[in-house]
Amino acid sequence: MTLGEYVGRRLLQMIPVILGVTVLVFFMIHLVPGDPARTILGNQATPARVALVRHAWGLDRPLYVQYWKFMGRVAHGNLGDSLFYGVSAGHLVLQRLPVTLWLIILSAIFAVCIAVPLAAVAATKADRAPDHVVRAVPLVGLGFPAFWVGIVLLLIFGLHAGRLFPVGGYGSGFFGHLHSMILPALTVALGLAPILIRSLRASLLEVLESEYVTTARSKGISEKRVMRKHALRNAIISTVSVLGVNIGYLVGGTLVIEQVFALPGIGQLMINSIFQRDFPVVQAVTLVFAVMVVLVYLLTDVAHALLDPRVRFE
Amino acid sequence: MKAGRPLLILALALLAAAGAAAAFAGGKGSSNSAATPQHGGSITIARIEDSQSFDKTNVFQNESIWLLEQVNEPLYTVTADGKGEKPWLATGYKVSNGGKTYTFTLRKGVKFSNGQPMTSADVKFSIDDARAQSKGWGYLDGAIKSISTDGPDKVVFHLKYQWAPFLADIALFANGIIPNHFAGQTRKQFYEHPIGTGPFMWDKRVVGQSVTFKRNPYYWQTGKPYLDSVTWTYVTDENTRALQLQGNQIQVDEFPPFNSITKLQHTPGVTMTLFPSTRTDYLDMQEKYPPLADVHVRRAISYAIDRQAIVKAVLFGFGKPANSFLPPQVPFYSPNAGGLQYNMAKAKAEMAKSKFPNGFKVTMLVGAGAQVEQAMGQILQASLKQLGIDVTFKQQDTSTEFQNIEKENYQLAFSYWTMDIADPDELVEFSVDPKGGGADSFYTSYNNPTVIALSHQAERTPSASKRAQLYTKIQQLAAQDAFQGFLYYSPFRYAYSDKLHGFFVYPLGNYHLEDAWLSK
DSSP, X not given: OOHHHHHHHHHHHHHHHHHHHHHHHXXXXXXXXXXXXXHHXXXXXXXXXXXXXXXXXXXXXXXXXXXXXXXXXXXXXXXXXXXXXXXXXXXXXXXXXXXXXXXXXXXXXXXXXHHHHHHHHHHHTTTSHHHHHHHHTHHHHXXXXXXXXXXXXXXIIIISXXXXXXXXXXXXXHHHHHHHHHHHHHHHHHHHHHHHHHXXXXXXXXXXXXXXXXXXXXXXXXXXXXXXXXXXXXXXXXXXXHHHHHHHHHXXXXXXXXXXXXXXXXXXXXXXXXXXXXXXXXXXXXXXXXXXXXXXXXXXXXXXXXXXXTXXXX | OTTHHHHHHXXXXXXXXXXXXXXXXXXXXXXXXXXXXXXXXXXXXXXXXXXOOOOTTTOOOHHHHHHHTTTOOOSEEEOTXXXXXXXXXXXXEEXXXXXXXXXXXXXXXXXXXXXXXXXXXXXXXXXXXXXXXXXXXXXXXXXXEEEEESSTTEEEEEESSOOTTHHHHHTSGGGOOOOGGGGGSXXXXXXXXXXXXXXXXXXXXXXXXXXXXXXXXXXXXXXXXXXXXXXXXXXXXXXXXXXXXHTTSOSEEESOOGGGHHHHHTSTTEXXXXXXXXXXXXXXXXXXXXXHHSHHHHHHHXXXXXHHHHHXXXXXXXXXXXXXXXXXXXXXXXXXXXXXXXXXXXXXXXXXXXXXXXOEEEEEEEETTOHHHHHHHHHHXXXXXTTTEEEEEEEEOHHHHHHHHHTTOOSEEEEEEOOSSSSTHXXXXXXXXXXXXXXXXXXXXXXXHHHHHXXXXXXXXXXXXXXXXXXXXXXHHHHHHTSEEEEEEOXXXXXXXXXXXXXXXXXXXXXXXXXXXXXX
């Protein structure tokens, strides 16, 4: 099977998965206690007014009727209107998606930029001082809660130290977004990098002991070239899988970072819509999450196959 | 010469004293009376919730209401003390026909932000539309039978009956004046970017992020607003808002937590102000649960509430124990309402008189993750234990909590109220009239026919002194019945840049940004 066929098959397999997730979430969110009309109107609205709003939103109809209408809309690509905002739920999600994508992609880049050189140092100086430092210090990033790390970074770089970065927010324009995303992405990367360092270090140690590396060294190839052309290329394969799994967790796991840095991402949208029982938005966000997770895992598998010629698409 | 010298010294001393007084007066509010307002500049207000909608007739959320009030204005508006109304888009009114006809004279020279002059047709349309909203605020205009116009600058309201809160109802934001027939747009289109007579007009909105209004060049108050634009952003984390304020990325931090007030009061460049509000917090007691149907039990619980401890623990001292279900900033609030205050001896005496002298088990709804409710719950649990009342917590998220309170599927729960009008009628009806208020007496099932009758009487009595007597009686009876535990009154908290002046929050929570200005 070629790469194209494999990707095509995986994308087709995505459809029933996403449908299944959407159906499950529909029933789960509707069966959970809590009334969106009451939540949105607040405690000062009378039951009569709440009932009128529920009726206007069609929430007083039997669940199977609501489900049928929902599926009818989905078939036409319409995910419904947000009960809270009164605007298209799909539009809300798509508006916020770039923020979360920025965060995930930049975090992954930062994590790789931190992890690869440090893992290389640790592996080449195994069991010596640099190795111990590299293994111990990044655990600080793993051990401290992300919201605390974020606040500290904001305090240092946003308020003091020359106010190098904005204190939260998303900015405007490409460079504005990039400028605003550096601290949040760094916060996420500081939590992700220790995991990548440990994985890559272990792989590198194994690869550096292998025969083809010994052969390369014996041919007089420099250590830097050995590392770059032979060792890293092979060692990074398993780390790509680790990175992929963690990026999968990041999808939907960026809520705390979004809150600390006031980023209008879909993590924040998801949690607010759950608390508000904003059913259409919950369903829309879940759909997007499901697609993103499936795509991330697909990309991970494809990257794995591209890096390791022994892997066959079946 | 010798005689002139003491006079000179006295003059210099007076000047120095005046200078010192001015230096100490600054930073306590943004009134700086010595400074002249300057035009220009923009401010950003960061708040914990995003705006839901700008349909003034159907939105109940404060974070939407306080914004749309910058765009839409009513005929009369609430006074700064929250206790009355003053002319705004109208300059006055006459009452006739036994108090059932109100004729308002409109202010001359008022224009909408699209340049169109405001006329009586716009007023009639606006309020007819508002009162037709059965899902929204229409119920507050229930006393209006019809509206007619008498020329371009007079509007006549024909009431079904004498209605004492009428002026307060007219001053409600939902009765703000908009262009006739939504200026040719559909209702939905109009409320996506409403047009009004207010100091600011719609600029842009990024849903879930920010709302920006810009200066209305046609505003009727000459020279105002001073600011070029105002942006409201959505920042859920309180630490981030505080940092943004210190970094001058925002100029106003709305509702910093109580535990940060002291720090903010001492932060350079920041003014931290506590504005008196109409927010009152309660402990609801559902009378369908037999022990709580016993007035002696409810009185015992009310006596056992250590309000000072709650104010200290939850509000860090920045609040006051409540003595009535009405807050002090509402007209006809009575300081002699007689709300039961902490007294464990009296609490035990009441329990002894009740049908449950040995106590009972009770569940208390507490919001999951709601630190304030959890702290209050702990204090109450400890107090009630001394009466033999064994409190078990039932933690639920806000949506489920609200739903269970509405369905009266609770025994003890926390609730609160903030006023929408400068009249006690809305809250009184909601709290003590099970049918008339539509909420079974704030979902407590409290039913005292005498109190209900007094509340109806107070609605139809035009005399302010007579209403004061009626509402005092209502408050006293409600306190004696202890249908709720009146917990505390808390202020509106705003931290803002000391470059911002003229920023003042009214007891109803709204603010008139036409008066705000930035110093350079």
